[in-house]
Amino acid sequence: MTDRLGLGLAWLLGLLFCAIAAAIVIYFLVEGIRYLRPDLLVTNPAPGVGESQTGGFLDPLLGTVIVGLLAMAIATPVGIGIAVWLSEFGRPTGFARLAESSVEMLAGEPSVVLALFGAVLFTVREVGFLSQTSHRIVLGQSFFAAAAMLSLVGLPMVVASTREGLQAIPSHVREASYAIGKTKIATTRRVLLPAARPSMITGTMLGLGRVIGDTAIVLLLLGGTLTFQPANSVPVLGLLRGTGDTLTGYIYYNAPTGDGNQPSKAYAAAFVLMLMVLVLNVGVDAVIRRSQRAVKWS
Amino acid sequence: MELRKPPPVRRLTGNEAYTDEVPVQVAPPPAGIERHAAGSNGNGHRPSAAFAPAARRSVRDSAIAIDRMHVEELSVSYGTKPAVKSVSLPIRQGEVLALIGPSGCGKTTLLRSLNRLTELTRGASFSGRITLDGADIATLEPTALRRRVTMVFQQPNPFPMSVFDNVAYVLREQASRRPRKAAIRGAVRDALARAGLLDEVADNLDHPALRLSGGQQQRLCIARALAAHPEVLLLDEPCSALDPQSTRLIEELIIKLREDVAVVIVTHNLQQAYRIADYVAFMYLGELVEYGSAQKIFGAPQERRTREYISGAFG
Numbered sequence: 001m002t003d004r005l006g007l008g009l010a011w012l013l014g015l016l017f018c019a020i021a022a023a024i025v026i027y028f029l030v031e032g033i034r035y036l037r038p039d040l041l042v043t044n045p046a047p048g049v050g051e052s053q054t055g056g057f058l059d060p061l062l063g064t065v066i067v068g069l070l071a072m073a074i075a076t077p078v079g080i081g082i083a084v085w086l087s088e089f090g091r092p093t094g095f096a097r098l099a100e101s102s103v104e105m106l107a108g109e110p111s112v113v114l115a116l117f118g119a120v121l122f123t124v125r126e127v128g129f130l131s132q133t134s135h136r137i138v139l140g141q142s143f144f145a146a147a148a149m150l151s152l153v154g155l156p157m158v159v160a161s162t163r164e165g166l167q168a169i170p171s172h173v174r175e176a177s178y179a180i181g182k183t184k185i186a187t188t189r190r191v192l193l194p195a196a197r198p199s200m201i202t203g204t205m206l207g208l209g210r211v212i213g214d215t216a217i218v219l220l221l222l223g224g225t226l227t228f229q230p231a232n233s234v235p236v237l238g239l240l241r242g243t244g245d246t247l248t249g250y251i252y253y254n255a256p257t258g259d260g261n262q263p264s265k266a267y268a269a270a271f272v273l274m275l276m277v278l279v280l281n282v283g284v285d286a287v288i289r290r291s292q293r294a295v296k297w298s
Numbered sequence: 299m300e301l302r303k304p305p306p307v308r309r310l311t312g313n314e315a316y317t318d319e320v321p322v323q324v325a326p327p328p329a330g331i332e333r334h335a336a337g338s339n340g341n342g343h344r345p346s347a348a349f350a351p352a353a354r355r356s357v358r359d360s361a362i363a364i365d366r367m368h369v370e371e372l373s374v375s376y377g378t379k380p381a382v383k384s385v386s387l388p389i390r391q392g393e394v395l396a397l398i399g400p401s402g403c404g405k406t407t408l409l410r411s412l413n414r415l416t417e418l419t420r421g422a423s424f425s426g427r428i429t430l431d432g433a434d435i436a437t438l439e440p441t442a443l444r445r446r447v448t449m450v451f452q453q454p455n456p457f458p459m460s461v462f463d464n465v466a467y468v469l470r471e472q473a474s475r476r477p478r479k480a481a482i483r484g485a486v487r488d489a490l491a492r493a494g495l496l497d498e499v500a501d502n503l504d505h506p507a508l509r510l511s512g513g514q515q516q517r518l519c520i521a522r523a524l525a526a527h528p529e530v531l532l533l534d535e536p537c538s539a540l541d542p543q544s545t546r547l548i549e550e551l552i553i554k555l556r557e558d559v560a561v562v563i564v565t566h567n568l569q570q571a572y573r574i575a576d577y578v579a580f581m582y583l584g585e586l587v588e589y590g591s592a593q594k595i596f597g598a599p600q601e602r603r604t605r606e607y608i609s610g611a612f613g
Contacts, residue, residue: 175415176455176519180468180526181445190467195458296508297455 025274032271035264041272045226045250054262057269059227060250063143064212064273066239067222067246070147071154071211076204078151079158080193086159087166088188107156111149112216118149119220131241132231142231143240146222153214154207161206165199166192170297198291202284209280212273215248224249247273362392366529366560367412367447372426374407374416381407383584384426389530391560394552396575396592398565400607404584405564409532412562413447414440430529448523449532453539454515456507456522461499464507464518465489468525485525492558493521494551513544520551524559531555533563537570549574568608572596580604 040056048054082099090096122131123140131142169192177187193200218224223243231241245253247269253259254266367389374382382404389395389412397405410416412428414435428435435443445468456464465486466479486503490496495517499510507518516536523531533552537545552561552574565571571578571592578595580588580603588595588604599605 170453170455172451172453173455173457175418176449176451176522177457177467178418178440179413179415179444179449179451179532180522181441181443181448182467183441190459191457294508297453 028267028271028274031264031267032274034267036268036271040265040268045245051262051264054260054265057247057250057265057272060245060247060269061272063222063228063244064246064248064276066143066244067147067150067218068208068212070143070240071150072204072208074148074151075154075158075207075211076200079155079203079207080162080200082155083159083162083166084188084193087163088184088192103156103159106152107160109152110216111153111214112220114149114152115217115220118145118217121145122148122221129241132243141221141223141243143222143242143244146217149217149221150211150214153217154204154211157207157210158200158203161199161203162196165196165202168199169195173297198287198294201287205280205284205287209277212246212276213248215252218246218249219252222246222249224253226250226253247276362557364391364560365389366391366431368427368429369408369412370427370429372408372411372424372428374404374411374422374424376419377421380584382411382581385581385586387579387586387589389560389562390577391529391558392556393576394556394561394563394574395577395579396563396565396571397579397581398568398571398607399581399587401566403581405579405581406534408581409449409534409562409564412530412532413444413449415444415449445526446528447530447532448526448528449534450516450519450523450536452535454512454519456510456515456518458506458508460504461490461507461510461518462486462503465522465525468522489521489525490518492524492555493517494547494554495521511544513540513547516540516544516548517551520548524555528559530560530562533561535564535566538566545570568596580607582607 041061042058043056044059045057046053046055082103086096086100119140121127121140122142122145123138125138128138130144130148132139173191173195174187177191178184182190222245223229224245225243226245226249228239228244229242230238232238251266251269251273254262254269256263256266258266365388369385369387369389372382372385373380385404385408387395397408399405407416411424412435416422416424417440430438430443430446435447457467459467462479462483466482468489469482469485487496487500490499495514498514499505499518507515510518516539520531520536537548540548549570552563555561556576563571563575575592578590578592579586580595580599580601582603588599588601590600594600595604596608599608
């Protein structure tokens with residue numbers, strides 16, 4: 001009898017959870033489709049009153065892309081490096097355990113704490129070249145600063161996924177490579193990393209999903225200025241040293257309870273952001289499914 | 299690892315009976331084979347005795363016997379647990395040496411000591427000496443040693459790359475990418491041919507190696523092991539994961555190879571040892587109980603434990 005009750009409760013909770021997830025998706029699907037017009041994607045936020053004057057979210061959209069790519073360009077190689085070291089070398093053991101718990105701690109760290117730390121770090125005069133300086137005060141807000149801290153948000157996903165992939169390789173495959181006179185480095189580079197590639201891709205996509213969904217770091221370190229404010233007129237570098245915004249910052253600003261209070265714009269942007277994350281998740285699923293279909297060792 | 303294995307002697311004996319009986323047209327009652335097969339040689343006219351020597355006669359006595367390795371008083375232990383106790387034996391090119399014995403008797407440890415793979419296991423310690431062409435292997439660079447003493451594992455484990463690259467990987471320098479595909483094509487094809495695989499894969503050299511059948515994968519692993527032109531080839535139960543047909547191909551291959559390379563094979567399958575081995579070493583609880591020619595070990599074992607083991611009393 002209690003079994004039945006427990007099972008029923010579990011069922012009910014499962015259904016409830018599905019309902020909540022569906023409600024969120026459906027709400028933003030409906031609202032998003034209602035408010036999303038193509039011109040929102042190609043115009044920039046502008047000052048004004050009323051929805052017709054405040055423009056679209058081209059810059060925040062590009063900002064999301066830039067920040068995502070930049071952060072993962074840092075997090076992916078570093079994360080893979082850490083994962084390889086933890087899984088294949090891991091000596092000295094104490095240091096490895098320390099690194100392991102550091103990564104775990106990072107995964108549980110609220111991003112606003114990372115943002116705060118970044119705000120301290122990037123206002124140091126020596127790294128002023130990464131952001132803008134005004135009257136000898138380093139502002140510490142830039143794409144570089146935001147991406148650097150956001151990479152820490154994505155890093156744990158890369159590490160965890162890559163490690164999982166490496167640990168799934170049977171030890172006799174490593175030994176087979178040693179047994180034909182290969183070093184550990186050669187084995188890692190030529191056998192293990194290629195075999196773990198699907199896991200590395202999965203980790204990067206999961207990390208990217210978290211990076212583009214983060215708000216605190218964007219607000220504190222990217223400026224949340226709605227449009228790009230390049231530091232100078234140097235083509236790419238000026239932009240990256242300058243401030244900007246992402247979709248999350250844009251939503252934050254335009255939410256019904258936010259400063260901008262342009263709910264329809266916020267819904268449309270949220271819809272776009274949700275689509276991006278959904279596409280990433282579908283991509284992750286596809287990679288996992290493909291790698292499961294691939295023939296592996298027994 | 300060890301635990302996952304089904305009782306190998308029994309299962310493989312079933313397989314052997316299947317492949318080998320057909321030509322001779324003897325059909326012993328299947329239930330009887332398991333016990334009799336191993337002990338048959340001592341007892342003369344058991345049904346399996348008729349085919350096991352027949353499978354072997356054709357390959358008797360290679361023309362050469364060159365001393366390659368010597369194991370001298372080798373002891374290996376993992377932590378405080380001894381795995382191999384003071385074993386000495388020679389390994390000769392031109393002969394197939396089979397290491398037999400029950401699970402956990404140290405034969406795989408002995409095999410892995412020959413190319414210093416044991417030292418990758420944490421807590422392993424050694425004493426004694428192993429020489430390769432007169433040089434103590436402890437003084438050699440492990441990577442150089444392992445190119446001269448290569449190894450094939452129980453589970454087929456081709457690398458996740460093309461058939462060609464699997465073999466080419468051996469020929470390339472450490473971690474290097476492509477020292478020109480055309481330059482090593484000949485060597486790759488040669489290694490595949492020596493492993494008897496070339497005809498089957500010649501058109502598909504660029505296909506992923508993990509798409510091959512289990513038997514082909516294992517022969518690819520042998521090709522890989524041969525590509526470096528080693529002096530000694532170590533085989534750790536290479537057929538125990540394979541079907542009878544693939545097993546037969548690999549056994550024929552081993553017999554062919556023994557002229558070019560000293561072959562050491564660990565096997566749980568006594569019939570296999572009898573069919574392909576020139577010399578047999580029986581190990582039990584880490585000790586080398588008896589070493590001698592296959593004829594002697596299977597025909598007239600000196601030690602009681604050997605006799606009991608090959609007649610299926612234990613193991």
